[in-house]
Amino acid sequence: MLLTRSPSPRRRALKATKATSRRLLPGRRVTPRNPVLAALGDADQAVLRFLRMHGHSEPAETVMKALGLAGEHGFVWAGIGAIGASVDEKRRSQYLTAALVAPAAVIVNYGFKVGFGRERPLIEDHPALARAPSKLSFPSAHATSSVAAATALGRVQPLARPYLFALAATICVGRPYLGMHYPSDVLAGAVLGFGLGMLAPGLGEAPTEERLFELAVDANERAQATNHAPGNGGASASSEIDNVADPGETPSETA
Secondary structure (H helix, E strand, O other), X not given: OOOOOOOOHHHHHHHHHHHHHHHHOOOOOOOOOOHHHHHHHHHHHHHHHHHHHOOOOXXXXXXXXXXXXXXXXXXXXXXXXXXXXXXXXXXXXXXXXXXXXXXXXXXXXXXXXXHHOOEOOOOOOOXXXXXXXXXXXXXXXXXXXXXXXHHHHHHHOHHHHHHHHHHHHHHHHXXXXXXXXXXXXXXXXXXXXXXXXXXXXXXXXXXXXXXXXXXXXXXXXXXXXXXXXXXXXXXXXXXXXXXXXXXXXXXXXXX
16 A cells, blocks of 8 residues: 655645635736835825715716717717807817817827726726726726817917817716716826827917917007097197198198
8 A cells, every 4th residue: 555645734834825716816926015016005095985986866977978978089079169160260270170180189099008908997896887999997088088189279269278178088987976087087088188189280370470460450540540530639630640740741731
């Protein structure tokens, strides 16, 4: 009869640990989590669950879903740029350029998504309330395109910046609200979008020569309005100027 030596308890525990490691992470070793990254990850999850589980009503969800559909591929931003181009002839080319920023930002965003490979969040008891063409999550394409377009359109028309960024912020908040993205996805997308919006060429203020010409025209119009305003002697002043003899004329010519 062959006698075999049974493994020691310590060796059996070591084998069990290795088997568990291989089962959890195939081909990788289990490494302790960085405490800073662990805290950020926990905060990311907590904010996601809070937004997904609180403040929900049928009207609010309907609005957020509608904004999500409008922001898909930057459609709403392209429409805003097209409207601006139709009503502002002087800045038509700038508006048309800004209208293309959002779709272009979506393409750039997808390259980052493929590089990071992070999947969308999954809350079993509160599933996502919308659909997406891709399972990739980081960074958010809605946040990237919305902030990029708001930045670009704001460079064309600075007075519209509060409204543009308010719309972009609402779309961004809607992504974790609907359970489609982690808050960190949205934050990274917003940073990327702001950079793309600032780098878009052909936007901003008009050329220096055009602005100087507009300032001169405005100054001339204000001066004419002041001279012809009632009660300031504008009419009498102009008549007196007409009656003043030209230095090159002779007295007989002025008589």
